[in-house]
């Protein structure tokens with residue numbers, strides 16, 4: 298694992314000043330981001346433990362795209378567009394569930410095998426000959442990494458495991474694939490651009506002031522690192538600390554001393570983030586995964602769930618519940634902070650951020666956006682209706698400059 302120094306990250310033009318304010322409230326940019334960023338990068342859908350039986354499925358929707366992942370009859374995980382080939386209804390009504398041996402479209406009853414092939418068409422005699430091979434559910438690229446199911450609607454480039462390779466020595470220790478869902482999935486909706494949420498999630502500089510209890514637990518040792526390959530890592534240890542907050546004391550006291558994890562991991566909270574919005578946090582007692590993504594016009598969502606190895610020791614249960622309670626309160630504290638900062642960025646008084654070395658992972662993902670969508674380098678929004686064209690021109694100019 299090679300750590301990239303903040304100096305290197307902040308050497309990129311514009312990195313210290315963050316993204317310009319207009320990029321947080323431009324519908325045209327949001328459309329381009331959806332198409333070029335979110336639909337072309339890996340998106341987390343579910344953990345394999347959430348769909349353990351053949352016929353169990355989980356859905357995920359983004360923009361106009363809808364996906365369903367399912368465990369097929371052979372135990373394989375597959376992903377399809379959740380779009381019926383007859384007249385485009387979704388083929389499963391719920392977001393999570395069990396469909397037996399086939400998806401049966403709730404509209405007119407076309408059915409599909411779990412490998413996506415067309416199974417049955419009611420009143421097939423009323424259609425001209427249907428080429429069954431051509432009317433299966435359309436597949437979506439899918440990768441299962443440590444039991445976490447990801448999909449990619451379009452594009453190419455490295456897989457999830459490949460991108461997480463620099464983190465494998467650490468993440469691989471946790472046995473995430475063997476874990477089971479712990480507690481209920483959670484979801485924070487925001488009436489804000491996804492970047493406003495990603496900006497706060499990507500740095501620990503706000504922890505001492507914004508999250509007193511979290512700071513009491515891991516704060517003084519908390520470090521953010523940008524890792525070669527584009528991953529964000531943060532880590533804080535509570536080894537040898539004395540706590541002001543009773544809940545922190547109780548949590549650390551409840552953690553069982555015998556664990557399959559190496560010593561250091563037993564006393565650390567670790568965060569790994571993958572562009573654009575996926576995060577896995579590693580705790581001694583459980584693992585939490587979540588994702589930030591756009592969910593509509595100037596709306597976004599941060600949604601996640603926890604997973605843990607089966608362990609019915611009351612002490613472990615207590616540690617897991619306390620961890621969850623601490624983290625849910627941290628999330629609640631972030632909601633206000635996110636909203637206040639995002640509102641301020643619309644004010645006439647806002648003329649750019651000033652990022653600290655401690656906010657290196659905010660700058661690093663901004664750099665990535667500047668690289669993928671050069672239009673975000675502009676101080677002011679392009680004239681209405683021209684954003685795509687301006688972006689294409691800037692990208693072409695950059696290609697020419699690179700050749701020279």
Ligand code: FES
Nearest residue numbers: 381383384402405
């Ligand atoms: S839309 Fe699915 S069966 Fe008609």
Ligand SMILES: [Fe+2]
Nearest residue numbers: 497507508631
């Ligand atoms: Fe926070």
